[in-house]
Amino acid sequence: MRKVLSSRSIKVAVFAWCLVPLGLLVWRAFHHHLTANPIEYITHQTGDWTIIFIVITLAVTPARKLLRLPELIRFRRMLGLFAFSYGFLHFSTWIGLDKFFDWAEMLHDVRKRPFITAGFTGFALMIPLAVTSTAGWIRRLGGKRWLTLHRLIYVTAVAGVVHYYWLVKSDVRKPLFYGALVALLLALRVGLWLFARRGKPAPDRPLERKLTTAETVRLAR
Numbered sequence: 001m002r003k004v005l006s007s008r009s010i011k012v013a014v015f016a017w018c019l020v021p022l023g024l025l026v027w028r029a030f031h032h033h034l035t036a037n038p039i040e041y042i043t044h045q046t047g048d049w050t051i052i053f054i055v056i057t058l059a060v061t062p063a064r065k066l067l068r069l070p071e072l073i074r075f076r077r078m079l080g081l082f083a084f085s086y087g088f089l090h091f092s093t094w095i096g097l098d099k100f101f102d103w104a105e106m107l108h109d110v111r112k113r114p115f116i117t118a119g120f121t122g123f124a125l126m127i128p129l130a131v132t133s134t135a136g137w138i139r140r141l142g143g144k145r146w147l148t149l150h151r152l153i154y155v156t157a158v159a160g161v162v163h164y165y166w167l168v169k170s171d172v173r174k175p176l177f178y179g180a181l182v183a184l185l186l187a188l189r190v191g192l193w194l195f196a197r198r199g200k201p202a203p204d205r206p207l208e209r210k211l212t213t214a215e216t217v218r219l220a221r
């Protein structure tokens with residue numbers, strides 16, 4: 001398993017899988033299958049995939065620790081950048097196709113419509129994470145500060161769930177489902193942190209401790 005996760009081909013395969021939702025959207029656009037309301041369809045698809053990628057990205061660290069598979073971290077940056085990219089498409093659809101670049105109306109929406117305020121906050125917080133996702137930025141900030149900054153992903157996740165919850169009119173099952181996943185992943189983090197504080201892991205069990213800056217840089221490549 002660890003050998004597979006370390007291979008280049010699995011990274012390429014995961015990358016290709018991440019492109020599938022976009023590919024399907026493009027395919028549907030070319031075949032006029034974007035439903036009677038294409039803007040709404042694109043907004044909903046890209047919104048769904050943004051929250052899905054955020055949750056998958058959040059799951060990487062707990063999975064790495066619980067399954068003792070440090071190689072999983074190789075996928076975290078890629079998954080996070082896909083979350084950002086789908087978020088960018090989602091936001092761009094709203095700007096260009098929904099609002100036709102009417103900046104005054106957009107500003108009004110961001111200030112007056114709570115679900116837009118929450119979505120906007122979530123997306124805005126992803127920008128520094130995407131910018132500092134490179135190995136150079138990990139080194140420049142140092143592992144500890146970089147990790148602290150990247151905890152913003154939890155705020156983004158909560159904002160994304162709130163955004164979803166506030167925008168649905170009646171059936172709140174899906175936003176509640178994502179909310180439960182985010183809560184579970186947060187609780188796992190806290191649990192693992194408390195567990196790690198109880199005793200120093202032996203040096204020969206590096207999988208159970210936090211990664212150093214150099215390890216993060218090396219594995220994030």
Ligand code: HEM
Binds near residue numbers: 054121161167
């Ligand atoms: C972390 C950032 C965000 C996440 C995770 C997110 C997620 C979602 C999700 C899951 C949906 C519903 C999809 C469905 O019903 O299947 C949605 C809808 C929507 N989002 Fe976002 N979103 C984010 C940011 C934004 C931003 C920045 C804007 C615009 C400023 C925005 C505008 C909208 C709109 C207009 C809808 C459709 C609302 C409706 O149908 O009434 N979102 N978003």
